[in-house]
Amino acid sequence: MAHRILIVDDEGHIREVIRVALKKAGMDVIEARDGKEALSRFAADRPDLIVLDIGMPEFDGLDVCREIRKTSDVPILFLSARDEEIDRILGLEIGGDDYVTKPFSPRELVARVNVILRRLSPRNGEIKAGPTALSQGGLLIDPEQHVATFAGTPLKLTAIEFGILRAFLTRPTSVFNREQLMRAAYQLNIQVSDRTIDSHIRNIRAKLAVLACDNAIETIHGVGFKLGRCEKAA
Numbered sequence: 001m002a003h004r005i006l007i008v009d010d011e012g013h014i015r016e017v018i019r020v021a022l023k024k025a026g027m028d029v030i031e032a033r034d035g036k037e038a039l040s041r042f043a044a045d046r047p048d049l050i051v052l053d054i055g056m057p058e059f060d061g062l063d064v065c066r067e068i069r070k071t072s073d074v075p076i077l078f079l080s081a082r083d084e085e086i087d088r089i090l091g092l093e094i095g096g097d098d099y100v101t102k103p104f105s106p107r108e109l110v111a112r113v114n115v116i117l118r119r120l121s122p123r124n125g126e127i128k129a130g131p132t133a134l135s136q137g138g139l140l141i142d143p144e145q146h147v148a149t150f151a152g153t154p155l156k157l158t159a160i161e162f163g164i165l166r167a168f169l170t171r172p173t174s175v176f177n178r179e180q181l182m183r184a185a186y187q188l189n190i191q192v193s194d195r196t197i198d199s200h201i202r203n204i205r206a207k208l209a210v211l212a213c214d215n216a217i218e219t220i221h222g223v224g225f226k227l228g229r230c231e232k233a234a
Helices: 012-024 035-045 061-068 085-093 106-118 159-170 178-185 194-209
Strands: 004-008 028-032 049-053 076-080 098-101 134-136 139-142 147-150 217-220 224-227
Touching (some): 004 035, 012 106, 028 035, 035 049, 035 061, 098 106, 139 159, 159 178, 159 224, 178 194
Parallel strands (some): 004 028
Antiparallel strands (some): 134 139, 217 224
16 A cells, blocks of 8 residues: 655745656645645555645745644654754754765665654554564654554554664664764754754653553763663652
């Protein structure tokens, strides 16, 4: 079954370039011309991934992402006409999975979309840990299936959050500095600031805290972070 991609951009020729490239790669495409239409199409069509322009008038891409992240962890690939760090930091901090700057190569964009889609969790069926699964306490991730659970409950993680947890679980007794976590999480060579990593750590902690786990990641002051016990609070 073909993946369904929502393209959101106020420039028609940009949507056309992306539409042609994605369809050639065997994907189904739906489109929106602005932020408000994007939210309507998202609710109606439930895409597998969103290619989302930041610089739209009125309701911009960052606003759309914030609204979607209230209810969904659908992967979001941001587009921007500017290569400014503030755009990149804001987009990734609020839950973006990747970032492409205009003008872009359609081939590169399709490659990035494919990388994100390969990380998607199975939509249906019982989650079973395979031979590649990593665990500590109640936390389990399976990199091959891109599945994460805590005490048997599925965790909805962005690709970056999953990459951070995978790094911790691969070396559960190690302390990671922010640069090491950046390399583990941002496999597409995106340069981000330290505070972006801190934001992802906060998001991971918040998602586990909902499941009564408040000891998943420890802060080692002046150094970085390490994996905690990952156990439910007594």
